[in-house]
């Protein structure tokens with residue numbers, strides 16, 4: 001599958017980054033103060049609208065100064081522990097990292113949800129206080145009140161929206177490198193629609209070029225929409241399932257701000273509603289499962305892999321339908337459903353919280369992680385609890401909700417492990433036998 005152009009043509013060095021001269025100057029002065037051993041600030045907060053080069057600048061800086069980049073998406077609340085453990089490691093220089101120079105990049109700190117990610121801002125502040133390495137934070141909107149501690153702790157550097165000429169240079173370079181004919185007027189049109197967002201402009205260029213092989217004003221007018229409000233989940237699903245072209249399905253998943261994982265759930269819920277042929281359904285789930293694998297790898301290895309997730313979630317699911325290839329095909333209008341999984345999560349939140357805190361309490365005593373406690377130790381604990389509940393209630397200070405969870409688990413495990421008693425077994429066999437004969441007679 002083709003690599004997304006905005007990744008393929010991402011500037012490798014500060015020189016190649018268009019427009020942001022002031023920001024580049026401030027960034028290089030800052031990094032040089034670090035290299036001289038006397039940092040003016042421990043961290044900078046790069047902020048500005050989407051697609052103007054925040055991540056690009058951080059990556060180019062690391063490359064120019066030969067610093068190893070340690071990149072993490074801060075808005076993913078599951079990274080909270082990683083931020084904490086990074087704070088520990090970043091407080092020690094040199095040998096522990098193996099490499100001398102290192103640059104820490106925490107992307108999208110404004111994506112932190114102050115309530116859901118409680119503790120994340122504190123963890124970042126702790127990281128900034130302890131760090132022996134430079135840190136770059138990025139945000140689209142740094143003015144949220146919950147981000148004030150970060151604004152105080154970091155040097156703020158603003159990136160401006162890209163103007164027409166830098167954007168045109170970016171697009172022209174790509175047209176030349178890809179050897180595609182691009183009309184000037186068409187590039188101007190794309191730029192007008194993109195509101196200074198280079199990623200959007202490049203995506204649109206790629207969409208038109210892949211759809212038609214050339215980029216003319218008529219084609220651009222046909223295909224490029226104003227960088228608009230984000231698609232809501234229902235629109236995003238409809239655009240994926242009804243897509244006629246690869247690029248349409250792809251921009252349906254990239255033009256929505258719904259969390260990628262949530263979008264996977266939406267697709268998961270609605271594939272069998274939209275597709276009626278079982279083989280189409282099978283192929284769509286196959287693409288979706290691969291999208292999920294790439295999403296997990298992207299979190300571990302690097303966000304560049306996200307591009308494959310988009311390919312599989314969008315075009316992968318859209319063209320799983322062979323029905324679509326028939327000339328008579330007409331997309332079926334269906335009422336999409338909210339993912340059951342999310343509803344279940346909401347319903348079971350209290351129980352899951354109680355299980356979480358129970359695991360944490362046990363984990364502290366046996367010195368094991370939450371996962372290890374859950375998988376290896378919990379069944380034993382539940383058996384042990386039956387005999388020693390008074391002692392354990394006191395020692396672990398168990399709440400009523402936690403006790404309920406243990407009761408629930410206990411009956412669950414019993415159901416799985418206990419063999420039916422001899423009489424029950426006989427009774428069941430007798431019942432089955434008589435039902436069989438009754439059916440046979442009738």
Ligand SMILES: Nc1ncnc2c1ncn2[C@@H]1O[C@H](COP(=O)(O)OP(=O)(O)OP(=O)(O)O)[C@@H](O)[C@H]1O
Pocket residue numbers: 005006007009010011016017018019020048049050051052053054055056057138139140162170198199202
């Ligand atoms: N100033 C620039 N010069 C050259 N290319 C740019 C510039 N800004 C952005 N781009 C192009 O746009 C793509 C997206 O940019 P980038 O990911 O750095 O944006 P961002 O500001 O971090 O956006 P977001 O806030 O959405 O994460 C880059 O991969 C690059 O191809």
